[in-house]
Amino acid sequence: MSLIVTGTIGIDTVETPSARRARVLGGSAAYFAAAACPLTPVRLVGVVGGDWPAEHRAMLEGLRGADLRGLETRPAGKTFAWGGKYHENMNVRETLFTDLGVVGEAPPTVPSVFADSQYVFLGNTHPSVQRGLLTQLPNRKIAIADTMDLWINIAHDELMQLLGEVDGLVLNDSEAALLTGVRNAVTAGERILAYGPKFVVVKKGEHGAVLVHREGVAAVPAFPATEDMVVDPTGAGDSFAGGMMGHIARVGATDFETLQDALTWGTVMASFTIGGFSLEGLRDATPDAIAKRHAEFRSAARIA
Amino acid sequence: MSLIVTGTIGIDTVETPSARRARVLGGSAAYFAAAACPLTPVRLVGVVGGDWPAEHRAMLEGLRGADLRGLETRPAGKTFAWGGKYHENMNVRETLFTDLGVVGEAPPTVPSVFADSQYVFLGNTHPSVQRGLLTQLPNRKIAIADTMDLWINIAHDELMQLLGEVDGLVLNDSEAALLTGVRNAVTAGERILAYGPKFVVVKKGEHGAVLVHREGVAAVPAFPATEDMVVDPTGAGDSFAGGMMGHIARVGATDFETLQDALTWGTVMASFTIGGFSLEGLRDATPDAIAKRHAEFRSAARIA
Numbered sequence: 001m002s003l004i005v006t007g008t009i010g011i012d013t014v015e016t017p018s019a020r021r022a023r024v025l026g027g028s029a030a031y032f033a034a035a036a037c038p039l040t041p042v043r044l045v046g047v048v049g050g051d052w053p054a055e056h057r058a059m060l061e062g063l064r065g066a067d068l069r070g071l072e073t074r075p076a077g078k079t080f081a082w083g084g085k086y087h088e089n090m091n092v093r094e095t096l097f098t099d100l101g102v103v104g105e106a107p108p109t110v111p112s113v114f115a116d117s118q119y120v121f122l123g124n125t126h127p128s129v130q131r132g133l134l135t136q137l138p139n140r141k142i143a144i145a146d147t148m149d150l151w152i153n154i155a156h157d158e159l160m161q162l163l164g165e166v167d168g169l170v171l172n173d174s175e176a177a178l179l180t181g182v183r184n185a186v187t188a189g190e191r192i193l194a195y196g197p198k199f200v201v202v203k204k205g206e207h208g209a210v211l212v213h214r215e216g217v218a219a220v221p222a223f224p225a226t227e228d229m230v231v232d233p234t235g236a237g238d239s240f241a242g243g244m245m246g247h248i249a250r251v252g253a254t255d256f257e258t259l260q261d262a263l264t265w266g267t268v269m270a271s272f273t274i275g276g277f278s279l280e281g282l283r284d285a286t287p288d289a290i291a292k293r294h295a296e297f298r299s300a301a302r303i304a
Numbered sequence: 305m306s307l308i309v310t311g312t313i314g315i316d317t318v319e320t321p322s323a324r325r326a327r328v329l330g331g332s333a334a335y336f337a338a339a340a341c342p343l344t345p346v347r348l349v350g351v352v353g354g355d356w357p358a359e360h361r362a363m364l365e366g367l368r369g370a371d372l373r374g375l376e377t378r379p380a381g382k383t384f385a386w387g388g389k390y391h392e393n394m395n396v397r398e399t400l401f402t403d404l405g406v407v408g409e410a411p412p413t414v415p416s417v418f419a420d421s422q423y424v425f426l427g428n429t430h431p432s433v434q435r436g437l438l439t440q441l442p443n444r445k446i447a448i449a450d451t452m453d454l455w456i457n458i459a460h461d462e463l464m465q466l467l468g469e470v471d472g473l474v475l476n477d478s479e480a481a482l483l484t485g486v487r488n489a490v491t492a493g494e495r496i497l498a499y500g501p502k503f504v505v506v507k508k509g510e511h512g513a514v515l516v517h518r519e520g521v522a523a524v525p526a527f528p529a530t531e532d533m534v535v536d537p538t539g540a541g542d543s544f545a546g547g548m549m550g551h552i553a554r555v556g557a558t559d560f561e562t563l564q565d566a567l568t569w570g571t572v573m574a575s576f577t578i579g580g581f582s583l584e585g586l587r588d589a590t591p592d593a594i595a596k597r598h599a600e601f602r603s604a605a606r607i608a
Contacts, residue, residue, distance in 0.1 A: 089487045183393045184510075187531035207511035208525055218604050219525035221512055227491035261608035300522050301607045304565035 003249035004043040004114055005032045006133045007123020007146075007238070008103055009060075009071065011053070013083040014234050014277060016090065021232075024278035025056040027080060028123040028146065031235035034282040035242030035269035037063045038290055040250040042242075043114045045070035045133070047102045049077035059279060070111050077102035090230050091206075110136035119249035121241060122166070124148050127158040134165055142254045144168040144201075146241060152179050164196040167254070170241050173204045185210045186217055199259060201244070203237050209263055218260040223271035223293070224300050232277045236270045239282065243269030264301075268294045307553035308347040308418055309336045310437050311427020311450075311542070312407055313364075313375065315357070317387040318538050318581060320394065325536075328582035329360040331384060332427040332450065335539035338586040339546030339573035341367045342594055344554040346546075347418045349374035349437070351406045353381035363583060374415050381406035394534050395510075414440035423553035425545060426470070428452050431462040438469055446558045448472040448505075450545060456483050468500040471558070474545050477508045489514045490521055503563060505548070507541050513567055522564040527575035527597070528604055536581045540574045543586065547573030568605075572598045 012026030033042045044066060048056075052073065060066055078101035085094045107129040110117075115136060120143040122130040130145055137143070143166045151159050152175060159179075163169060169192060171179070176188040189200040189212025199213035204222075211218040244259075244266035251258050271293060275281035285293075316330030337346045348370060352360075356377065364370055382405035389398045411433040414421075419440060424447040426434040434449055441447070447470045455463050456479060463483075467473060473496060475483070480492040493504040493516025503517035508526075515522040548563075548570035555562050575597060579585035589597075 091487065182531060183395065184529075184531040184534070186528045190530065204511065207508065208523075210525075210528055216604070217528045218606070219512075219528040220605070220607070221514075221523035221525045224490045224514055224521045224523040225488075226494065227486060227488040230488070260606065264608045298607050300520070301524070301605070302522070302564065303524070303602050303605045303607065304568045 002043065002117045003036060003040050003119040003121070003245055004045065004070075004110070004117035004137065005029050005036070005121045005123060005242070005245070006045040006108065006110075006130075007032060007125065008080050009046045009048050009052070010080040010082050011056070012234060012278065013081070013096070014232055015085040016232055017086065019231075019277070021277045023053070025059050026082060026235065026278060028238040030060065030279065031238035031273060032121060032123060032242035032245070033060065033066050034063055034279045035239035035273065036246030036249075037065045038269070038285050038287065039243065039246030039265065041065035041067065042246070043067045043070055043117060045108050045110055045114065047072045047074060047077075047108045049073070049079040049102045050075035052079045070108065070114050072108050074102045074105070077105060084234065086233070089227070090233050093233070107132060115139070118142075119245060120144070121245045122146065123238070127151055127155050127162040131158070131162050131165060142167045142248065144170055144241070144245065146170045147175065149175050149178055160195060163192070166197055168199045168201065169197050170201045170203065172237065173202050176200070176202045186212055201263070203240060205233070205236070209240065209266070211259055211263055213256050213259060215256040218263060220263040220267055221301055223267055223297055225271060225274065229271075230274050231281065233274050236273050239273040240266035240270040243267070264294070264297065268297055271297070306347065306421045307340060307344055307423040307425070307549055308349065308374075308414070308421035308441065309333050309340070309425045309427060309546070309549070310349040310412070310434075311336060311429065312384050313350045313352050313356070313360075314384040314386050315360070316538060316582065317385070317400070318536055319389040320536055321390065323535075323581070325581045327357070329363050330386060330539060330582060332542040334364060334583065335542035335577060335586075336425060336427060336546035336549070337364065337370050338367055338583045339543035339577065340550030340553075341369045342573070342589050342591065343547065343550030343569065345369035345371065346550070347371045347374060347421060349412050349414055349418065351376045351378060351381075351412045353377070353383040353406045354379035356383045374412065374418055376412050378406045378409070381409060388538065390537070393531070394537050397537070411436060419443070422446075423549060424448070425549045426450065427542070431455055431459050431466040435462070435466050435469060446471045446552065448474055448545070448549065450474045451479065453479050453482055464499060467496070470501055472503045472505065473501050474505045474507065476541065477506050480504070480506045490516055505567070507544060509537070509540070513544065513570070515563055515567055517560050517563065519560040522567060524567040524571055525605055527571055527601055529575060529578065533575075534578050535585065537578050540577050543577040544570035544574040547571070568598070568601065572601055575601070
């Protein structure tokens with residue numbers, strides 16, 4: 001059903017209390033695509049530099065249903081690179097460095113073969129870039145944007161304009177609090193609805209997520225993962241969005257119930273991501289493994 | 305089905321960012337009983353002093369199905385009193401004072417008319433006192449204990465002995481981390497199972513709760529309350545336990561599925577408690593209001 005994602009493709013260096021991985025595949029669009037592909041085909045729009053490792057390309061190309069015709073290589077540029085370190089049992093993340101590289105240059109464009117895309121996810125980047133991408137997707141049935149504290153702080157007006165143009169916003173609880181001045185996730189979501197979107201998904205990491213929609217509210221716990229299951233939380237939020245949008249596009253509906261169901265699929269796909277570095281955890285997400293994890297989650301989160 | 309609760313009856317003074325109430329009815333057993341009574345009759349065991357206000361007694365006597373024959377008055381003593389203040393949008397609670405009064409003297413005893421009780425909740429107090437009460441309830445089908453950081457720190461051995469004697473433990477996520485050294489709620493719960501109980505309920509406040517049971521794991525979000533709905537969080541945890549035990553006793557079963565369903569009822573009853581000071585929120589929990597709130601929560605937390 002023509003799901004498209006725009007976002008970063010990055011080279012990540014990640015340190016956890018027990019391990020370290022240098023220059024592995026990362027970036028919001030990579031995690032999103034790897035989480036959505038098991039559910040529905042994904043069109044990817046992004047840019048990489050001449051230094052992008054061949055094995056990273058091979059990994060994305062290996063994703064069943066990923067269409068990389070929107071992945072632009074700029075040979076003279078450098079790929080977005082990020083370094084982070086987890087402290088205190090994965091609860092606190094410190095960013096060690098961010099090298100924007102080509103992500104700091106002219107934004108990618110949507111190739112004409114993707115222009116008919118109906119299900120649109122605007123990964124986290126400057127809201128003006130997100131708005132520019134949106135205008136290239138006139139056939140969209142639903143557009144959801146991600147954002148982060150940086151843009152709330154330095155591009156507030158542009159973000160507000162974006163919120164008048166998208167159907168939904170996905171963000172962390174701390175970002176929702178920053179944007180609205182309200183710590184309560186439901187009330188913060190309601191405030192954001194007043195800025196324009198039909199719904200907001202507030203992600204709470206290990207505590208699950210809340211959907212605040214014009215038509216109602218939904219809450220979902222995180223997958224009840226044990227300590228051993230959490231190898232590297234990097235990309236869990238992007239994978240949540242990927243699973244969520246993958247379900248929406250697969251079903252081909254955008255009503256409240258579909259969005260609520262989509263929270264479950266986001267949760268399930270994110271639970272694979274945290275199980276390994278880079279896309280390693282998602283690599284294990286075979287159809288059987290996904291069905292099994294989904295059944296486990298349904299059972300654990302069943303409401304009488 | 306003969307649910308019995310032992311715990312404190314207190315005189316609370318509570319300050320929130322927007323209001324203050326002095327010397328209102330509080331205490332773990334009061335909140336527990338008020339939350340459980342709409343589901344099943346409750347037998348209450350506790351002690352108060354000569355200073356206990358008549359209106360507090362009237363409020364407990366007004367609870368339909370509350371049996372106060374285990375409530376002992378010690379005319380020469382003072383009632384347990386607690387003062388607390390909430391900061392940062394209700395997220396941080398500061399204890400201003402704790403006057404143990406009669407709670408620091410000889411523990412209450414279980415009256416002979418309550419000795420046949422089958423469903424036992426041992427509210428938070430010194431684990432030696434909890435053990436002493438447990439021996440007075442030989443017909444118990446299930447016994448669940450609450451505890452707190454104080455006892456984990458100063459009565460660790462007695463708490464470990466208690467954990468070998470009860471079926472379940474209820475505690476906060478921070479207390480579970482303190483007891484086990486593990487921050488992950490599921491893994492912390494698993495560690496506690498190794499100390500003896502069949503299951504552990506880890507309460508996460510606004511983030512819901514996790515049940516870690518020998519037979520499986522269950523997770524439930526909190527009721528997605530808006531900021532306006534949270535007047536005073538005091539007693540939410542005790543009310544959660546009351547709703548949970550109320551359901552267990554009403555159903556008359558102690559299997560995993562019943563415990564999982566009980567999390568929902570704990571969540572529903574706690575959502576009333578936060579809506580007012582003292583027992584005011586729970587006073588609104590009429591059968592119709594409970595059914596409505598339960599349906600709202602089922603709908604919001606529905607899993608596809």
